[in-house]
Amino acid sequence: MHTFEVYKVYPISIVKAKGCELTDSEGKKYLDFYGGHGVISIGHCQDDYVKGVAEQLSTLGFYSNSVQIPQQEELAIHLTKISGYTDYKLFLCNSGAEANENALKLASFYTNRSKVIAFKHSFHGRTSLAVAVTDNPKIQAPVNETDKVLWAELNNIESVKALMDNDVAAVIIEGIQGVGGVQMPTTEFMKQLRELCTQNGSLLIVDEIQSGYGRTGKFFAHQHHDVKADIISMAKGIANGFPVGAILINPEIKAVFGMLGTTFGGNHLGCRAAIETVKVMEKNNYVENAAKMGKYLKEKLSLNKEIKDLRGEGLIIGVEPKGNASELRDKLLFDYHIFTGFSGSVNTIRLIPPLCITKKEADMFIEAFFKATNQPLPTK
Numbered sequence: 448m449h450t451f452e453v454y455k456v457y458p459i460s461i462v463k464a465k466g467c468e469l470t471d472s473e474g475k476k477y478l479d480f481y482g483g484h485g486v487i488s489i490g491h492c493q494d495d496y497v498k499g500v501a502e503q504l505s506t507l508g509f510y511s512n513s514v515q516i517p518q519q520e521e522l523a524i525h526l527t528k529i530s531g532y533t534d535y536k537l538f539l540c541n542s543g544a545e546a547n548e549n550a551l552k553l554a555s556f557y558t559n560r561s562k563v564i565a566f567k568h569s570f571h572g573r574t575s576l577a578v579a580v581t582d583n584p585k586i587q588a589p590v591n592e593t594d595k596v597l598w599a600e601l602n603n604i605e606s607v608k609a610l611m612d613n614d615v616a617a618v619i620i621e622g623i624q625g626v627g628g629v630q631m632p633t634t635e636f637m638k639q640l641r642e643l644c645t646q647n648g649s650l651l652i653v654d655e656i657q658s659g660y661g662r663t664g665k666f667f668a669h670q671h672h673d674v675k676a677d678i679i680s681m682a683k684g685i686a687n688g689f690p691v692g693a694i695l696i697n698p699e700i701k702a703v704f705g706m707l708g709t710t711f712g713g714n715h716l717g718c719r720a721a722i723e724t725v726k727v728m729e730k731n732n733y734v735e736n737a738a739k740m741g742k743y744l745k746e747k748l749s750l751n752k753e754i755k756d757l758r759g760e761g762l763i764i765g766v767e768p769k770g771n772a773s774e775l776r777d778k779l780l781f782d783y784h785i786f787t788g789f790s791g792s793v794n795t796i797r798l799i800p801p802l803c804i805t806k807k808e809a810d811m812f813i814e815a816f817f818k819a820t821n822q823p824l825p826t827k
């Protein structure tokens with residue numbers, strides 16, 4: 448049997464990793480400015496994380512949601528503190544798509560409405576509802592086609608108003624559009640959107656799966672705009688590589704048995720991985736580090752004359768070069784041994800490194816990037 452080949456893969460096999468460094472099967476070292484698609488938050492194989500997860504696994508790896516799982520409450524306490532969403536409820540699942548699936552379903556249950564407004568160039572995942580609110584017909588199967596999803600333009604409140612009616616359960620928006628090429632909602636737009644949702648009795652769902660969990664220098668990207676969401680979806684960085692997804696839910700939305708459910712979600716091992724991740728984040732102030740390193744990287748990159756546009760906040764940075772981004776990405780990987788992300792639709796390299804990157808690692812990236820684009824190195 449062979450694997451079902453749905454990915455374009457590099458001819459590289461990573462066998463070991465520590466912090467922001469990857470090692471392949473031939474012993475070659477790489478700098479990780481991709482974090483396995485924004486998943487590695489506290490660095491690969493962080494010591495406390497490895498110890499905590501190993502201990503949990505040797506004690507109790509899994510039992511179902513039919514019994515009390517105190518690790519869920521422990522995680523909720525950490526999340527309350529670090530996110531500032533003190534009175535919200537936590538529901539745990541296994542992936543980003545599943546988090547959005549649950550968020551949308553919950554909004555529809557709560558409002559008893561059936562439509563959703565989503566944004567052009569969005570990405571919310573590949574399961575049924577998540578892909579239906581994703582603006583990419585290529586990944587939607589005929590069964591996903593629906594007239595329940597309405598499409599608005601990012602940063603254009605009139606386009607949202609034109610679609611709003613009393614059957615709109617929710618508006619779903621990414622904290623920062625990631626796959627769409629690091630496109631930023633403005634503060635004015637986010638405030639208008641919040642107000643419009645409140646007036647219309649629709650829920651505001653913010654997908655923080657890529658932009659959240661400290662990556663932008665605040666716990667959630669939407670907190671830069673001083674707005675509150677009704678439901679926030681999370682995954683990727685939440686457990687540093689262990690598959691965990693979650694939603695935070697406005698306390699006005701009351702849980703009803705059977706409304707949401709999952710076999711694996713919130714299991715002992717997943718929770719332990721998430722608890723260790725958040726503890727390491729708190730202890731090392733990685734949210735602050737993301738802000739600091741992101742600012743530093745952007746300052747240096749802004750001196751590169753081969754860059755057409757530079758977008759992002761903290762450690763989610765979109766670099767749109769004047770030349771071909773795909774070729775530059777390959778050059779960074781094969782000539783300079785640096786992994787980065789990519790948004791093909793807007794010719795953009797996406798930097799989503801672990802939040803623990805050091806200044807030395809940021810400098811290594813800058814040096815490689817300037818060399819790869821034939822630009823003089825910025826002075827220190």
Ligand SMILES: Cc1ncc(COP(=O)(O)O)c(C=O)c1O
Nearest residue numbers: 542543544570571572625656657
């Ligand atoms: C903003 C956003 N939402 C949802 C998802 C889907 O997450 P998952 O692949 O864990 O289902 C992604 C994945 O890239 C994402 O970037």
